[in-house]
Amino acid sequence: MPRTLNVCHLGKYYPPAPGGIETHVQTLARAQAQAGASVRVLCVNHANSAGRDVTWARYGATATVEDHDGPVRITRLGRSATVARLDICPDLPSAINDLFNHPVDILHLHTPNPTMVLAITRLRKVAPIVVTHHSDIIKQRVLRHLLAPFERMVYGRAARLIVTTDAYRDGSELLCRYRHKVVTLPMGLDLRALLQPSEKSLAVASEWKRRYPGPIWLSVGRSVYYKGLDTAIAALPHTPGTLIIIGRGPMEVALRTMATRLGVADRIIWRGYAEPDELVGAYLASTALWFPSSHRSEAYGLVQVEAMAAGCPVINTHILYSGVSWVSRDEESGLTIPIGDAAALARASRRIAEDPALRARLSAGARARAIAEFDDRLMAQRTLELYESTLRARPRLTEATLRDWVVEINRNESPPRLVPPAEAGS
Secondary structure, three states: OOOOOEEEEEEOOOOOOOOOHHHHHHHHHHHHHHOOOOOEEEEEEEOOOOOOOOOOOOOOOOHHHHEEOOOEEEEEEEOOOEEEEEEEOOOHHHHHHHHHHOOEEEEEEEOOOOOHHHHHHOOOOOOOOOEOOOOOOOHHHHHHHHHHHHHHHHHHHHEEEEEHHHHHHHOOHHHOOOOOHHOOOOOOOHHHHHHHHHHHHHHHHHHHHOOOOOOEEEEEOOOOHHHHHHHHHHHHOOOOOOEEEEEOOOOOHHHHHHHHHOOHHHHHEEOOOOOHHHHHHHHEEEEEEEEEOOOOOHHHHHHHHHHOOOOOOOEEOOOOOOOOOHHEEEOEEEEOOOOOOOOOOOHHHHHHHHOOOHHHHHHHHHHHHHHHHHHHHHHHHHHHHHHHHHHOOOOOHHHHHHHHHHHHHHHOOOOOOOOHHHHHOO
């Protein structure tokens, strides 16, 4: 690369905060830094002074902290409260002003992210904006409608919009509005710890197999509405073995109550947070990853990639206009079932558990697909090339672009853009 690119990622949170978007931002930032870019991340601090995760606490106050993840500089903004998933961060204006004092070449926004979307609408033209659209806002209807004008303003101003699969692009009303600037770039992971497990991970796998009655079914992710954990618990009475759930969230109490009502509470292990080596061991010990997500809020499912790289087949769902069933393909790296079908989940699980040859085939297919499609170095290369092309493609303002701009304003489909469409990112 002829020069060092200065990149600033605007995320929601950053690991050790759990979550797929959080994992992606960390993986991308690290890989870009390893490829030679200068990378910083601006996000919200998810942990209070005691180190406890207060992501889901309405009044969980946190402090602003400067941090480093290897070569990646991280500013974790303190928050005073959160309202309808909007984090109130008193230090955000000064952090945004810092972008003027330490200029960046690219601002890379990761959405949905109400806090950063609102911040960007107040931002003068600092650098081209690239947006990775991880998911539409699905369930929070009030938030979606309140945020929509600001989201359209930011997306209209952005130079490029990244979507992780073609399927999600085609099903998003917001992305279809700006289809001319949408590009598809799959997310990847650092697969090394999964492909070559540490001794600790291997020890965890052996311990789990010894301790928990098999087959072991694994769920990884927050206990939130779109993860379909109610389907998983409903399938357990018809499936042998143990379900291990790694992750916490606002639905955990209701799910525990459901498990007790169905008589399977003693067959579910709630692990909460898992250290990286322990998580790899969990994939190695499991017969399959249960991933029965139910809504398009689940746009991709990075934990599927983790499981696949470890040779753990995935049982996922076919969600219309979501990339979940593209990431792990039916009969190649796992099995795909209908949404909310506990009986189908039980059948698919028994099929894998009772047919060692099938599991071996799916395990090999999963590892091969992870290596071919989801390597973090390939992802970093693709995004850095996209940044460079964005910086090169700065069209001049012409009479035609001014005319297009006026037409768009007169349509009254969205607030006036901060810059004409052809000048986005200049």
